[in-house]
Structure formats: structure tokens, C-alpha cells
Amino acid sequence: MFDLTVLWKAPDVNPVNRKARSIPGLNPFNVYGRVFFFSWFGFMIAFWSWYAFPPLLYETIAKDLGLSQNDVANSNIVSLTATLLIRLVAGPACDRFGPRLTFAGCLLAGAIPTALAGAVYNVEGLLALRFFVGILGGSFVPCQVWSTGFFDKNIVGTANALTGGFGNAGGGITYFLMPAIFDSLVADRGLTAHVAWRVTFIVPFICIVTTAIAMLICCPDTPTGKWSDRHLAVQQNLVSHGISGAVVDVPGELTDRATTGTDSPSGSGSANDEKKLGFEAVEPKQVRGFAHEAHIGEQQMLDTARGEVVVKPSFREALPVVFSPQTLVQAGGYFCSFGGELAINSILGAYYVKNFPALKQRGSGNWAAMFGLLNVVFRPLGGVFSDLIYQRTGVWGKKFLIHGVAVITGVFLIAIGLTDPKNQHTMFGLVAGMAFFLESGNGANFGLVPHVHPHANGIVSGCTGAAGNLGGIVFAIIFRYNHKDYAKVFWIIGVMTIAINLSLSWIRPIPKGQIGGH
Numbered sequence: 001m002f003d004l005t006v007l008w009k010a011p012d013v014n015p016v017n018r019k020a021r022s023i024p025g026l027n028p029f030n031v032y033g034r035v036f037f038f039s040w041f042g043f044m045i046a047f048w049s050w051y052a053f054p055p056l057l058y059e060t061i062a063k064d065l066g067l068s069q070n071d072v073a074n075s076n077i078v079s080l081t082a083t084l085l086i087r088l089v090a091g092p093a094c095d096r097f098g099p100r101l102t103f104a105g106c107l108l109a110g111a112i113p114t115a116l117a118g119a120v121y122n123v124e125g126l127l128a129l130r131f132f133v134g135i136l137g138g139s140f141v142p143c144q145v146w147s148t149g150f151f152d153k154n155i156v157g158t159a160n161a162l163t164g165g166f167g168n169a170g171g172g173i174t175y176f177l178m179p180a181i182f183d184s185l186v187a188d189r190g191l192t193a194h195v196a197w198r199v200t201f202i203v204p205f206i207c208i209v210t211t212a213i214a215m216l217i218c219c220p221d222t223p224t225g226k227w228s229d230r231h232l233a234v235q236q237n238l239v240s241h242g243i244s245g246a247v248v249d250v251p252g253e254l255t256d257r258a259t260t261g262t263d264s265p266s267g268s269g270s271a272n273d274e275k276k277l278g279f280e281a282v283e284p285k286q287v288r289g290f291a292h293e294a295h296i297g298e299q300q301m302l303d304t305a306r307g308e309v310v311v312k313p314s315f316r317e318a319l320p321v322v323f324s325p326q327t328l329v330q331a332g333g334y335f336c337s338f339g340g341e342l343a344i345n346s347i348l349g350a351y352y353v354k355n356f357p358a359l360k361q362r363g364s365g366n367w368a369a370m371f372g373l374l375n376v377v378f379r380p381l382g383g384v385f386s387d388l389i390y391q392r393t394g395v396w397g398k399k400f401l402i403h404g405v406a407v408i409t410g411v412f413l414i415a416i417g418l419t420d421p422k423n424q425h426t427m428f429g430l431v432a433g434m435a436f437f438l439e440s441g442n443g444a445n446f447g448l449v450p451h452v453h454p455h456a457n458g459i460v461s462g463c464t465g466a467a468g469n470l471g472g473i474v475f476a477i478i479f480r481y482n483h484k485d486y487a488k489v490f491w492i493i494g495v496m497t498i499a500i501n502l503s504l505s506w507i508r509p510i511p512k513g514q515i516g517g518h
Contacts, residue, residue, distance in 0.1 A: 008033075018223035019152040023159055031220065035150050036163065038215045042103055043143040043167025045211050046136040048174045049114050049204035050079070051345065051372075053130060055178040055365045058350050060197050061126075071123045073480035075130045076346045077473055082134025084469035090141040091462015092318065098227030099149060099458070100219055103142035107212035110136035115205040118198030136208070141465045143167060145458050148450045149222055154387065157398070157447025161383020164446055165375045165439070171345050172372025175365040177203075183362070321456045322463055325507045330449055330460060331467035332504045333402045336497040337409065337441040339471015343493070345372055347479055348431075351486040355422055367428065374435045375442075382443025390447075398448040399509040403501045405444060409437040410498035417491025442468075451510055 008027040011020035020032040027033035053061065057072055067075075086106065093102045113132035120126050144160050151159035181203055185196040221227035321327060349368035352359055359367065382405065389397035412434035421427035445464065452460050479489050 013223070014152045017152075019156075020150060020223070021152045021154055023151065023155060023162070025162070031223070032150055035146060035219050036159065038211070038219055039143050039147045040163040040166035042107060042211050042215055043139055043163065044170040044173070045204070045207050046107060046110065046139040047167055047170030048177065049110065049170075049201075049208055050083070050133060050136040051171045051174045052114070052117075052178050052201060052204055053079075053133075054346050054349065055175045055368075056182060056197050056200070058353070060182065060193055064194050064197065065121070065123060065126060067123055067126070069483060070480065071126075073476065075123075075126050077476045077480065078127050079130040079134040079137070080342060080469050080472040080476060082131045083137030084466050084473065086135050086138025087141050087462050087466035087469060089462070090138045091145075091458045091460070091465070094142050094145040094458030094461070095456060096458075098221040099142040099146035100215065100221050100227075103139055103146060104212045104216050106135055106139040106142065107208050107215075110134075110139070111205050111208040111212070114201055114208065117201035120198075137469065138465075140164070140167070141458070141462050144446055144449070144461050144465070148457055148461070153450065154391070156450045157383040157386035157390065157443070158380065159383070160446040160450070161380045161386070161443030165377070165379025165383075165443060168341075168375035168379060168439070168442070169373050171341075172369040172375065175349065175369030175372065179362050179365050318456065318459055321453045321459050324453065324511060326452045326509065326511055327460055327463050329399070329402075329504045329507050329509070330445060330452060330464040332500050333406060333441065333445045334464045334468040335471035335474075336406055336493075336500055337438055337445060337471075338465075338468030339473075339475055340409070340413070340493050340497065341438055341442065342469065342472030343475035343479060344490075346476060347486060350484075352427075354484055354486065355420070355427065356424055370428075371431060371435055374432065375439050378436050378439035379443040381436075382440030382445075383447045384443075385440070386444045386447030395448065395451050395509040398444065398451070400505070401444045402441060402448065403505045405437045405441040406501040407498050409434060409441060410494040410496075410501075412437060413494030413497065414491045415494075417487045417489070417494060420487035448509060453511070 006022040006024065008024055008030075010027075010030055011022040011024055011032055013020055023036060024030045024033040025036050028037050053075070057067075057075070061067070062072055090102055090106065093105075110133060113129050113135070117129060117133075120129050143163055147159045147163045148156055178200060181200045182193075182196050185191045185199055186193060189196075191199065222230050224230060345368075348371055349364045352364035352367055356364070382401075386398045386401055389401055412430060416427075416430045416434065419426070419430075421430060446461075449460055449464055450457060475489070475493055478492060479486070482489050
């Protein structure tokens with residue numbers, strides 16, 4: 001039976017990497033609860049601003065700037081393209097500089113163009129601005145890498161799904177907040193629509209900057225302290241538990257290794273030594289425990305140290321990770337699930353107005369917001385199911401969950417596309433059903449990511465996140481060239497989702513012989 005006290009009490013931790021084995025989400029005074037909060041809240045604020053244009057774009061902004069349907073579609077594609085590029089960079093940046101600094105950097109860099117929204121007066125300016133605002137979408141990668149760094153394998157699927165799900169809810173919140181702020185400025189402040197939509201963007205700018213600064217001040221890089229000291233902390237934790245005389249291989253480029261008594265002070269050791277952590281024998285009296293430690297075996301401790309310590313990537317070492325079949329599985333699944341979510345989120349309000357003209361901008365925006373807000377429940381469920389299945393079946397169960405929910409998502413998309421509902425109850429019901437499996441698929445996908453090449457978690461997360469944006473771009477292009485035939489594109493996305501996932505279902509979830517991640 002679920003113990004409610006884990007939501008606020010200090011969690012048990014892995015004795016090697018100090019990752020928590022429960023989520024104290026209601027306790028911001030605990031470091032794990034605090035990082036959990038800033039992971040999801042930072043991404044939610046970023047997602048809100050990233051998608052701040054669509055709620056006002058199709059009517060207010062399009063009318064003010066004289067935009068055509070193609071101009072609107074192009075701006076959506078440009079925004080996704082920028083995020084794709086940033087996510088590819090953010091992954092290796094997380095492995096090199098740590099997810100906290102990368103996260104804050106994405107927020108602050110994206111805040112600048114958000115504040116400059118008022119300077120847009122033509123379609124070229126809109127395209128340029130939305131490209132740079134797309135930097136905010138890249139914050140998803142450090143959000144997930146940071147969460148993975150603080151929560152252990154037994155709970156990481158749930159942690160990643162919660163941070164991603166709460167964060168993705170920003171895509172729904174923006175459909176409530178942006179029209180409400182705009183209407184308030186027009187009705188209560190007497191601003192014209194031409195001025196009001198520009199002033200509206202100052203609100204997310206303030207929230208982004210405040211969140212980034214608070215994140216830097218209040219949170220650490222890792223459970224063991226500084227990012228640059230993460231390998232030293234693993235060494236010290238193993239030594240403190242009496243694991244002596246062992247040499248632990250760490251894949252990748254390890255420039256911040258520990259110095260032991262057997263190392264050459266002049267740094268003349270071999271290249272092979274550069275990739276090892278050495279542990280000297282310790283006296284029994286030096287062995288000490290820590291409060292709230294989970295009890296795991298010595299071999300499991302060694303496997304964690306060998307295979308699950310993130311290393312600084314070199315280009316040569318990153319390529320096998322990027323092009324491995326396992327990374328392809330993650331990328332393909334997220335291409336369909338998150339890519340579909342992004343593209344649908346951009347046009348859903350317009351689709352509702354087309355089929356139900358009486359809703360108008362605010363009414364259609366409110367209903368479209370529900371699609372994004374369902375992430376608060378549905379994406380975390382994908383992570384929870386992923387962790388529950390993992391306890392019984394291991395990583396294979398996590399993989400088949402991804403493909404299973406994707407196929408059902410495809411069925412719902414095809415149903416919406418073929419029926420093109422003109423009844424609101426039917427439309428909203430089908431969209432909610434589709435959202436359940438689509439968004440839980442996002443959560444399930446990042447429930448498996450931490451198991452795939454755990455020493456290069458940032459690279460795998462970056463590639464997976466970028467693939468989601470690539471999917472959004474591809475699907476947005478399909479929407480663009482089908483103009484307002486939204487239903488046709490829904491069934492096209494459904495067919496693609498089923499085909500891609502079935503074609504990837506045979507690949508092993510993690511590489512054969514991999515140490516760590518099991």
C-alpha cells in the first residue's frame with residue numbers, strides 16, 4: 001500500500017550516488033523536494049512562454065500583422081526548429097557543465113526574446129522572434145537530466161514523468177493565461193489590441209527570470225554537490241562502505257578523476273588510467289553509514305559506479321551513443337508522441353474554431369488548453385506504470401509499454417481523422433482519450449531513457465528530446481500543406497505512429513553486455 005509520508009519525509013538514498021528512492025514532492029525544504037519542484041516548475045514556465053504565441057496568434061496577432069495561414073504555420077515550424085537545435089546542444093552541455101547551469105542558461109537566453117515580442121511589426125520579425133523564443137523548449141532536456149540525477153532507478157520513471165508532465169502543462173496554461181491577460185489589458189487598462197498583445201509577453205518574461213535566478217541560488221548540481229566533483233563523491237562513498245582494492249572503470253573522458261596514493265603526482269599515468277577510479281584499502285574503523293541509506297549489495301554498488309556516473313563526452317565517444325539502436329528506439333518513440341503533441345497543440349484551437357465557430361478565440365482556447373493540462377495527470381501515469389512494470393519485468397516491460405500506448409494513440413488519431421467530429425462531446429471525448437495514451441507515452445519514454453547508456457544520459461536525453469521536436473516539425477509541415485484539413489492530418493499522424501513503433505519494437509531496450517542501467 002502506498003505510504004503518503006514519502007511525499008514529505010526525507011527519502012532513503014542510494015549509498016553510492018546519493019540518488020533518492022522516493023519523491024518528497026511536498027517538502028521544498030528537502031534538497032530532493034526542492035530540485036523536484038524547480039525541475040517541473042522551471043520547465044512549466046518555459047513551456048508557457050514557448051507556446052505563448054498560439055493562443056493569440058490565429059486571430060489577434062494575425063490580424064494585427066496581416067498574416068496569412070501559411071505565415072502562421074511557418075512561425076510554428078520555425079519555433080520547433082530552434083528547439084530541435086537547442087535540445088541537441090543541451091544534451092552534451094548537461095554532461096559537460098551539469099543540468100542546473102544548462103537549465104538556467106536556457107531560461108535566461110529564452111527570456112530575452114520573450115521580452116522583445118513587442119518589437120515585432122511584420123512577418124519577418126515574427127519568424128525571427130519565434131525562432132529565438134524556441135530556445136525555451138530546449139529546457140526540457142536539462143529538466144529530465146537533472147531529475148534523473150537526483151532519483152534512483154526504482155523511481156526515476158515516475159520522477160521524470162512528473163517533472164515532464166507538470167512542465168508540459170504549461171502548454172495548456174498558456175491557453176488560459178495569455179487570452180486572460182490580453183483581455184484584462186484591453187478591458188481593464190483600456191489598451192488597444194495592437195498594444196495589449198505586446199504587453200502581455202512581459203508577464204512570462206518576469207516569471208522566467210525569477211525562476212532561473214531562484215534555481216541557481218537554491219539548488220545544487222547533484223546530490224553529492226558540485227558537478228565537477230561527482231566522480232570524487234562516488235569514490236569516497238564506496239571507500240566509506242569498505243569497498244577497497246577495486247578499480248572501477250568509468251566510460252568516457254574523465255578529466256576530473258580522483259588522485260590516490262598510487263597515482264603519479266606528475267600526471268604521467270597511462271591513458272587507460274585516466275578512465276578509472278581507484279580505491280585504496282580502508283581500515284574497518286573508517287567505514288561509516290549515512291542516515292536514510294538504502295541497503296544494496298556490494299556488486300550493485302560497483303555496477304552503479306562503473307556504469308552510471310555521467311562523464312564528459314568527447315565527439316568520438318558520443319557518436320556510438322547517438323547512433324546506437326537503443327537511442328533510435330527512444331528517439332523514434334518520442335518523435336511520434338511528443339512530436340504529435342507539439343503539432344496538435346499548435347493547431348487544436350484553430351481546429352475547434354473550424355468545427356465549432358460559436359466557441360470563438362477564448363472558448364476554443366479554453367478547450368484546447370485541456371489537451372495540455374491533461375499532462376498533469378496522464379504523463380505521470382506513464383512514468384508510474386513504467387516503474388511498476390519495471391519492478392516485475394525489468395527494462396523489457398518498460399520498452400513494450402512505450403510501443404503499446406503508441407499503437408493505441410495511433411488508433412485514436414485515426415478515429416478522429418476519419419470521423420472529423422462535428423459534435424462537441426464526441427470531439428472532446430476522442431481528444432481526451434487520445435491525450436491519455438499520447439501523453440502517458442511521453443512519460444513512459446523518459447522512464448526508459450535513464451537505463452539507456454546511463455554514463456551518457458545527457459546525450460540520450462538530448463537526442464530523444466530533439467527527436468520529439470523533429471516529429472513536431474514534420475507533423476507541422478504536414479498540417480501546413482493541408483491548410484485547414486486538420487482531420488486528414490490527424491489520421492496521417494496516426495498511421496505514422498503505429499508504423500514507426502511497430503518497426504522499432506524488436507530492438508533490445510539496452511545494449512547487450514552494458515554495465516549499469518539494468
